[in-house]
Amino acid sequence: MPAAPAERTPALYLSHGAPPLADDTVWTGQLASWSADLPRPRAILMISAHWEEAPLALGATTTVPLVYDFWGFDQRYYEVTYAAPGAPALAESVRKLLRGAGMPVQDFPDRGLDHGAYVPLVEMFPDADVPVLQISMPSLQPEQLMAIGRRLAPLRDEGVLVIGSGFFTHNLKAINYDNRVSSVMAEFDDWGRRALDAQDIDALLDFERKAPAAAQAHPRTEHFAPLFVTLGAAHDDLAAQRTVIDGFWGGLSKRSVQFA
Template sequence: MPTLPSLFVSHGAPNLILGSTAARGFLSGLAEELPKQPQAIVMISAHWETASPAVSAPLVNDTIHDFGGFERELYALRYPAPGSPATAERIAALLQSAALPVTIDGQRGLDHGAWVPLMLAWPDADIPVVQLSVQTQAGVDHHLAIGEALEPLRNEGVLIIGSGSFTHDLRSYLPHRHNTVAPEPDWVSGFADWMDAALASNDRDALRSYRKLAPDAVRNHPTEEHLLPLFVALGAGGTESSARALHRSTTHGVLRMDAYAFGN
């Protein structure tokens, strides 16, 4: 039986789902990139930050509209995917075996970092979904370790998706929020090109130090929560796994919407 890869996707602004950008088109076809249909999905979203790892386990996922000031129709969208308490328990056991503390949240629903890409890729909302939180202050090594602990799930029919943004400077995004085709500045492309080369060569030492080594890293990620899901996906792909680029595009000039697969 084929093994599922782990994935990183960029979810962009919440209204990505209403537009006609290249990234939206890619996410709409994401399911076709996989060797088989997942039995469950674990989403590591930049929009759930906790002090230590937490995994969601509702019976049915609520849709969290964790944003303001966007089109009214966004707030009417619902993605009522079933939860999977059994998958949540399995994730907790794997993290505990790796000496990573974890709690299970039986109420948490899906924030837009999870439901926006899922609604595009699996619009029927029929695959069980759980979320796993990020710990922004814990840094890259912590999230690589989480991913490494979750690697066995890939052989158990569980798809691991880190959902964030390849670049994420909201201060520069706001002037272009109504212009999805604004030109990309060099400080965005330079950072993205450096990251792509490091991922393609599986240079984990460089990736661990990306904030010091990558050009304009701190400008592209003033805080790390939107890049940390990538490191969970990278860790889950296996230590010898280099990245396979699935998609590259830019929206609003400064939001790179790149996506990667690891481990297949």
């Protein structure tokens, strides 16, 4: 008997937080509620702000140790595990879709999930029973990342959950743990919300020039960049988008968006 057709999955952009996200019961609850409302994915394709590699690289397709790519935290944050199954079939599909468009692909078989991937997944899929593949960002150019997302969009019809994982504003020098929100972060967050609501892709692509205080909200753009892979993967569903999580953590915007 043939397998039942997969339900088309949404495409997500989420603000992944830092390892102490696990201590924020409001935020962890929001992530858990979000995943509970999603169709059960057959696999997850993760694009994290914390892996830049060109040409585009595929991470491990077997379960390997996590990448604890942070410093100065309590030891308990380095003891977190997330033994999700690898996704070799998904990796092969990604290779075919990208190479078919003339995009080179390389393999990093020992590269585990970094904290931009596993920190939110621990909260969203705590049983670690959904296969996960992480791919790198080969560039921070919005147009190039959108093109990659467009090529990967057919995976959604195979039950693959495409997640761009970043932070809607990200300036480590601006973090404050009494959660004071500066006008810079508030203005950029509001601009981004309105651009998404209006489906103003041209403005988003040119956010470094058009958004207020863009250079202060994103001194380097790697945490906004995964949004463009998500937008590309969701190109048929841009009108069906909604903010699932908003508000601020440490003074940074944790806005997270679902398409379809």
